[in-house]
Amino acid sequence: MDINVIFRIAGIGILISVLNMVLKQAGKEEQAQMLTLAGVVIVLLMVIQLIQRLFDDIRSVFGF
Amino acid sequence: MGFFSFLGFMLVVTVLLLIIRKERPEIAVLLTIAAAGIMMVSLLKYVADILLVFETMARKANVQTEYLTLIIRIVGIAYLAGFGAQICKDAGETGMASKIELAGKIFILSMGIPVMAGLLDIILKVF
Secondary structure, eight states: OOHHHHHHHHHHHHHHHHHHHHHHHTTOHHHHHHHHHHHHHHHHHHHHHHHHHHHHHHHHHHTO | OOHHHHHHHHHHHHHHHHHHHHHOHHHHHHHHHHHHHHHHHHHHHHHHHHHHHHHHHHHHTTOOHHHHHHHHHHHHHHHHHHHHHHHHHHTTOHHHHHHHHHHHHHHHHHHHHHHHHHHHHHHHHHO
């Protein structure tokens, strides 16, 4: 059970919300939007690897 | 990996979710999925042990192995459908959750129906 992934995702979330606030204060709404999107994509890539591992393990355990 | 590490893991995830959910709900959903995935992967080891016990019991009782593998597959589908539906519910998409549950039910029914048909054939042969 690797908690490092969880910490990484939470860290990315906090970092992005802080950067978002800074960019909004500076009046760069579009960059803030793109930053949010980039963060979501990065986290999604990490989560997809986990899900793939889960599905492979389930396939091998339950004999699909 | 005992029960206490699962408990601690989930408590840590809950605290992190509380921090993130206000600012970035979309990353909170991804965090939920990651936590659920890690938890399931580490629980699967125990599930595999339990299934092994069932298999040895079935072999002792001379149950046909094809039925046992069918049941195990159905349990797997139920497990995955519950996983997906719960994540959708957590994200607030109850409609998607009920659709996943419906798909799971239909797949389980379609896998179970041949067994039911076989049972009916046996009954018809007897009478």
